[in-house]
Amino acid sequence: MLKVNNLCLSYEGIETVKNVSFEIKKESITSIIGPNGCGKSTIFKALSKSKRLDSGDIWLQSKSISKIDSKALARRMSILPQSPIAPDDFTTRDLIGYGRYPHLNWTGKLHKKDYEIIDWAITETKLEKLQHRKIITLSGGERQRAWIAMALAQQPDILLLDEPTTFLDICHQFELLELIKRLNQQIGLTIVMVLHDINQAARYSDKIIVIKDGQKYKEGKPYEIVTKSVLEDVFNIEVKVFEDNENGCPYFIPIKNKAVNNEYVEKLLRECS
């Protein structure tokens, strides 16, 4: 459904994304993982058309997104950045209402159908009791749900999330990923998310794409990615991989940082003393 072909992007003259290609299947969950600064967020910017491509192209179904009108694109694809902001006095419901923007005509007036969709988005994200509260009074997890509700009100086919669980405690991280999974299963929403927690990516994704130094290192099913060799190579850590029988996915624990060589440290200490 979403296809990225030989994407090259640069930031202030420095090439940050080199020749990245991947394809996202309809109604699947894909996670993008990689070290900090590997170019994940830049790819997201290109997907929302807020970054000029150096070369390559991005296809949504059978059309290049550069040829799709911004509003029409917004009706099919929604992108949530890392930590979105809202004016202090906007209520949850106000915010979710803005998700209808790409569907409105120039008068910007909401109709009965729009209100029904807003209600639906609120119910899906269980924000009924919080809908008239101001956004700034919500907790981190609630706020993240409000943004997802706004994205849902856009009625997209595909939802892209940039590190949706960062800044949340473990309980809310879990709650959010369960919500994303439910939306994927119940309404067939295609999900692409950047995650830092590889165990979460392994558990919730159909496919994982690994980006390193602006290039695609590997893509595949969780079992193909969460392996000793891939993680050691990409993240420079020694790991031990286990099988999570409960959820039917692999998981790992880090053992030590390979970058810090013990002998090297000892040598340094000797030299200092």
Added chain:
Amino acid sequence: MVANKPSPEALNQKHKQKIAIIGGLGLLMLAVFIASVSMGAYHIPIKEVLKAILIDKDGLNRNIIWKIRLPRTLVAATTGICLSLSGGILQGVMKNPLASPNIIGVSSGAGLAATITLVLLPKYAYLLTPMAFLGAFATTLIIYILSWKDGVNPLRMILSGIAISSFVGAIINTILIFFPDRVHNTLGFTIGSLSAKTWIHFHLMWPYAMIGVIMALLMSKKINILMLGDEIAASLGLKVEGVRMILIGISSVLAASAVSVVGMLGFVGLIVPHMMRIIIGSDYRYLFPASALFGACLVMGCDTVARTIIQPAELPVGIIMSILGAPFFLYLLRGGMMNRVKGK
């Protein structure tokens, strides 16, 4: 807040409440307008004011009102509308509460053009307004181009604006130092003054004001979306760069038309949108009309005070604006913050 189902009545009530505030501001504007026309060195009772405007064809009252007070009050009102909308737009676009028409170089540019005209080319003093307008607009353009780098970053624009304004300020001061005898020519302009404003000035301003008001109202929903951040705005299908450019353009035309006529009154553009935000919230669909109406009230009111407080002389409106406006603004700001804390 208890209701699970969104009650359309509750939402409607919120809407009605805000419309009522805007209506109230409209009435306030009308009252200030009449008071401003009625008061002055020669007091004309309100009944006579209405008679002079609507019925009289000739006579002393008619002449004073029609030839002196009406155009001046209209210029004051238009100035208030233009500067408040301009400031409101910029605060939204830059997502920075300190943004005001000064930031995009409108004031400094107009100031430089005015100084050059009044001090270096006094023969062409009659060209003051168009020159100031050009100066204001050109400076905005320079700042915009300087801060362009793969799109305009609001923070870079603010910083470029401050740098350019200070640079232009230095040029103005240099000119003034070389021509100390002509400094007083520019004083009215640098402080902001409405004295001796006539129909000519009003006719120079109103077309811009009208276009600005209409455009601002049409763009209000887009500014709301811009306030959600560039990334969300793009995800919602807004062409962020294009909208930002149009808005900065509207804002600079609005501010330039006001500043070129009355001088540096940029302060209005800073405080009025904030005052209204405290009262009516940050939804631009309500904030714009409220700011425009209140901006008009404030400038007309301050000018009335400026004209009457030390009769028969008068003070430049800019002084009154800062002396009355600043404490009132601070009062609202404190009150607003208290309420926000309590309201939670």
